[in-house]
Amino acid sequence: MSDDEIQEIGNGGDRLHIPGLDWESPAELSASAYRQADVRFEDRLSVLPKHGFCLWPEDGEDWIHPGDLEVARTLIPSKRIFRKEDCSDEILGRMGYVEYSYGDVAFRGLPTLWHEVASEGYEIGDTVELKSGYGKLRPIIADIAGMFWNRHEQVIEYALIKNGVPQPNRYQSSQFRLCMKIGVAPTPRQKALLNRENSLNGL
Numbered sequence: 001m002s003d004d005e006i007q008e009i010g011n012g013g014d015r016l017h018i019p020g021l022d023w024e025s026p027a028e029l030s031a032s033a034y035r036q037a038d039v040r041f042e043d044r045l046s047v048l049p050k051h052g053f054c055l056w057p058e059d060g061e062d063w064i065h066p067g068d069l070e071v072a073r074t075l076i077p078s079k080r081i082f083r084k085e086d087c088s089d090e091i092l093g094r095m096g097y098v099e100y101s102y103g104d105v106a107f108r109g110l111p112t113l114w115h116e117v118a119s120e121g122y123e124i125g126d127t128v129e130l131k132s133g134y135g136k137l138r139p140i141i142a143d144i145a146g147m148f149w150n151r152h153e154q155v156i157e158y159a160l161i162k163n164g165v166p167q168p169n170r171y172q173s174s175q176f177r178l179c180m181k182i183g184v185a186p187t188p189r190q191k192a193l194l195n196r197e198n199s200l201n202g203l
Helices: 039-046 066-075 090-094 188-200
Strands: 005-011 015-017 050-054 082-086 098-102 105-109 112-117 127-130 140-150 155-162 165-171 174-176
Touching: 039 140, 066 105, 140 165
Parallel strands: none
Antiparallel strands: 005 015, 050 082, 050 112, 082 098, 098 105, 127 140, 127 174, 140 155, 155 165
């Protein structure tokens, strides 16, 4: 699909229309059930993932589960932002292990060298609409392909991919917004994210 097929319509670009696909923007979704939800916004934040980065220890790899060393070595050290979750193995969980995932890849480790950062709610695989930035950027629909920590600016940066082609730049969350395909129910995380975006936009 070429960029020429994308047409910006609606209230100042609140929606992107792609021939053959229908996407709802957060502005439109705010007029739906999410705006009238009976759960307080603060409560919705509890469904957001725990994000952070891992440091590689100078004195060894003992904090990583032995069965996941090869996987971990392909992911760290790096600036990648991981999602931390409880370990799916109950026995390992009681031993203090947690799971660190990056997209579809995960490894188990102890939380010793975990540095949590404020989650912005987005995940690898989310479809987003890149804003025009008052004409500075060409608005596109793309998928989040990577998440990285910018230590200098202390922010998460996102790599995007469109139609299998990686985009040349990394973006901050203020430069895009979540898109949901019509007819696909958002997850609790996506509902929380949509409501936060609407709150920031004063909707």
